[in-house]
Amino acid sequence: MIRRPVRLLLGLALSGTATSACTFTTVVPLHYAAPAGAARSAIDTPLISVGTFQDGRDASYGLDWLGAIRSGFGNAFKKLRTEKAMSEIVQEAFADGLRERGVYAEPGIGRFTLEGTIAKLDCSEYWNLEAHVHLDVRVTESASHQVLYTKSYRANQTEGGIGFPVLARVETLRALAERTLTDAVDQVLDDGKLREALQGR
Amino acid sequence: MRAALVAALLVLPGCASIVNGTRGDVAIRSDPSGASFEVRDRDGNVVASGETPASARLERNRSVFQPAIYQVVLRKPGYLPKRAAINTRMGAWCAADWVLLLLGGLVDGFTGGCWNLEEPPIQILSPEHPFPQR
Numbered sequence: 001m002i003r004r005p006v007r008l009l010l011g012l013a014l015s016g017t018a019t020s021a022c023t024f025t026t027v028v029p030l031h032y033a034a035p036a037g038a039a040r041s042a043i044d045t046p047l048i049s050v051g052t053f054q055d056g057r058d059a060s061y062g063l064d065w066l067g068a069i070r071s072g073f074g075n076a077f078k079k080l081r082t083e084k085a086m087s088e089i090v091q092e093a094f095a096d097g098l099r100e101r102g103v104y105a106e107p108g109i110g111r112f113t114l115e116g117t118i119a120k121l122d123c124s125e126y127w128n129l130e131a132h133v134h135l136d137v138r139v140t141e142s143a144s145h146q147v148l149y150t151k152s153y154r155a156n157q158t159e160g161g162i163g164f165p166v167l168a169r170v171e172t173l174r175a176l177a178e179r180t181l182t183d184a185v186d187q188v189l190d191d192g193k194l195r196e197a198l199q200g201r
Numbered sequence: 202m203r204a205a206l207v208a209a210l211l212v213l214p215g216c217a218s219i220v221n222g223t224r225g226d227v228a229i230r231s232d233p234s235g236a237s238f239e240v241r242d243r244d245g246n247v248v249a250s251g252e253t254p255a256s257a258r259l260e261r262n263r264s265v266f267q268p269a270i271y272q273v274v275l276r277k278p279g280y281l282p283k284r285a286a287i288n289t290r291m292g293a294w295c296a297a298d299w300v301l302l303l304l305g306g307l308v309d310g311f312t313g314g315c316w317n318l319e320e321p322p323i324q325i326l327s328p329e330h331p332f333p334q335r
Contacts, residue, residue: 047332103332128290160268160289160316163299163306179272183286190281192327199333 025079028066028174032093033182034100046105047198048098049142051115053090053135057122063087066177067123067131071165074126078170080177086121090135090181097185112198113142114188119152123177125168129159131180137188141201149197155184216305217294218314225261225318227287229273230254232325236277240287243270253324261289262313269313273321280326288319 055063063085068076082089094114098104105111120134138150157180161168188194229238231253240249240257249257253275263269271287295315298306309315 045332045334101332127296157286158288158290158319159270160291162266162310162315163291163296179286183284186284190283190327192281192330195330195332199330201333 023076023079025081026170027064027081027083028170030066030082030089030093030174030178030181032096032100032185033178034096044102044104046109047103048112048114048139049105049107049110050091050094050098051107051113051140053087053094053115054117055085055087056117056119056136057086065122067125067173069125069165069168069170069173077165078168080123080170080174086118090118090121093181093185094188097182097189101189108142110142111201112148113140114138115140121181123173123180125161125165125173127163128161129173129176130156131158131173131177132156133177133180133184135184135188137194139194139197148201149194151188151191151194153184153187153191155180155187157183217292217298217309218312220294221261221292221314221317223261223313224258226256226258227271227318228254228256228320229275230323231275231277231283232323233277236275236280236283236324236326238273238275241272241274259287259318260313261316261318266310268316269318271318273324275324275326277326279329281329283324283326285321285324287321289316290319291315292317 057065062081064081066080066082068080069078071077095104114137116135116137119136120132123129123131133155134152136152139148140146141148157176159176229251234253236253238251238253238255239247240259242248243263248271249259251257259271260269268289273285273287275283292315295306295309298309306315
């Protein structure tokens with residue numbers, strides 16, 4: 001006969017092993033979402049185009065990797081992938097952020113080009129939900145290709161979890177990733193020093 | 202032994218709610234100070250407002266087993282508006298509830314005591330520089 005605590009431990013280990021074999025992948029959208037209460041610019045001035053955002057993350061996860069809800073052993077229980085490549089999503093997020101501020105210009109038209117590298121962009125849920133967006137951004141003068149401003153921006157957000165990955169909702173984690181991406185884009189576009197660098201050009 | 206376990210199950214449920222309470226104080230600070238602020242919930246409703254530095258008393262959850270989601274919006278004339286998230290994390294008491302398989306996890310998830318509200322860092326406001334005009 002096996003003692004009760006040992007049976008309990010064996011049961012937990014077996015259930016953990018069973019869930020580790022199950023992996024569900026969900027393809028999710030990810031956009032720039034202008035925060036509630038944000039005032040949209042009244043006058044549009046086509047000023048800044050969005051260039052390429054290179055995906056500098058670990059390529060082995062894939063270009064559409066967003067993150068995972070992890071089970072007891074840390075294995076990915078529910079995977080999140082994006083509808084498009086992450087570089088395209090970040091480009092669109094900046095385009096939407098610039099539109100919101102009334103300074104978006106179609107590619108090739110803007111006096112300035114905003115581009116960069118995605119150093120980190122992912123989310124995960126274990127005990128808590130976490131999302132991280134780290135971007136290396138540079139602004140160039142479109143005509144001369146002269147670099148006017150470079151800076152690395154970091155947005156990190158966490159949300160308390162419920163401790164049970166089986167009950168965790170993909171949408172909750174996706175929404176956190178979206179808010180964090182929006183936070184990163186806002187940090188860049190509302191950086192007074194970046195705007196100052198464009199003055200007088 | 203069994204009696205002690207039953208006693209623990211009866212006494213410990215909700216220990217995170219007892220220790221933390223269902224609401225938490227979060228300091229809202231900015232550099233420079235004197236910025237007006239609004240704390241908005243997930244639906245965009247203003248749940249606290251004032252002028253920095255100040256403390257906002259906020260619910261830890263938005264509903265049963267749902268931690269609260271807040272965003273602070275700061276405004277000061279001559280500076281760009283600034284937004285910051287108030288992060289939440291599962292507290293140690295609640296994690297212990299779950300690890301020890303105590304009913305307290307259910308109680309704390311119900312009341313919101315499960316989650317800790319993290320103070321956002323001091324928000325540095327950028328002087329307002331409009332984008333150049335053509």
